[in-house]
Amino acid sequence: MIIELPLLILLVVTAGGAIMVKDLISAVFILGSYSFVLALVWALLGAVDVAFVEAVVGAGLATVFFLLTLFGTTEKDTHIRRPPVPWSVILGLPVLGLLLLYGAGDLPAFGDIASAASIYISPEYLENSVEQTRTPNVVTAVLMDYRSFDTFIETIVIFTAGIACALILRKGGS
Amino acid sequence: MNTFFFFVLTTITILMLVYFYRVVRGPSVFDRVLGLNGISTKAIVLLVLIGTMFERVDMFVDISTGYALLNLVGALAIAKFLEERGESPK
Structure with missing residues (x-):
């Protein structure tokens, strides 16, 4: 695009x-x-x-x-x-970039209906999430119900990081 | 219509480049903070533009308001730290 x-x-x-x-x-x-x-x-x-x-x-x-x-x-x-900068980096990074571009050529186009993500798991969530979770918003249903443990542990990680930052940055800490 | 949006997008991106020059070359920290502030205001305008393109301005206006608030808070936080450090504009 x-x-x-x-x-x-x-x-x-x-x-x-x-x-x-x-x-x-x-x-x-x-x-x-x-x-x-x-x-x-x-x-x-x-x-x-x-x-x-x-x-x-x-x-x-x-x-x-x-x-x-x-x-x-x-x-x-x-x-x-x-x-x-060593020569191995100067030579190696463009090769890596070319490899990544070559790999990206195989990806489905953005918004492709026939791509694997759109035909395999998304319709299941879209069709069943209201019955299974009683939540009108699909994104909320996926985050808070189907992947609730994932979200829970992410929250733990973020709170731990916040507490650690507050401990390090507090003033006059002895 | 798409050509028009592309033109506006390109122009604002070029404007962002002008601010970016100030962020890179700015002699003092304050120039850099101001440059970042300008870039984020352009980002807000671009967000509303993208919203118009998707024809969902109502949602994107909310988000760009959030951006503006964040921008203010971030600039204030940076200014606070500069003040604590005793940095002054020369």
Whole structure:
């Protein structure tokens, strides 16, 4: 689809810029803008909830945490001295990229009705979720009923991470 | 109609590139914060545009309002940390 091409170009530019740039504070902010562009690409593909999480976590939380880490370190640490890139990386990464592109050629087109995901499991959820779970929203039914343990453990992980961050970052901790 | 949307999308993306230059080159942290802020306002406009394209503006307006709120909170958090660190604009 040609309409997302400018956003994809901007995505590549921001991702490359975050790696290339010399000082870490600008790298953090470039990563934040990368997250915004990525969220827009998700929204363009119709995955609005993923876009929202990307904007909250990628552009909001991650930027703040990275900045906190940078301000916790000394001034000397915020400038990168890069070792020269080895030849195996320069040769290997383009080959890996070509392999990935070759693999992506076999994927079904976006929104393809005949793809495996659309004919195998999705109709089952769409047809039976109201009877089985008494929930009008299919996404909620999948998240909170069919995959409730998955969601439960994800919540545990997020709360643990939050508690750990609060413990590390609290002021005047002894 | 699709051509029109593509044109608008491209123009706003180019505008984002202008802000991006400020994020990369900004001499002080404040320039970078402002650049990120500008990028996120463009992201909000683009979200509403995408919503118009999908003809579901009602949903996308809610989400872009959420984006705007988040943007404000994030900028405030960054400003708070800069203040605590004692960074001042030169």
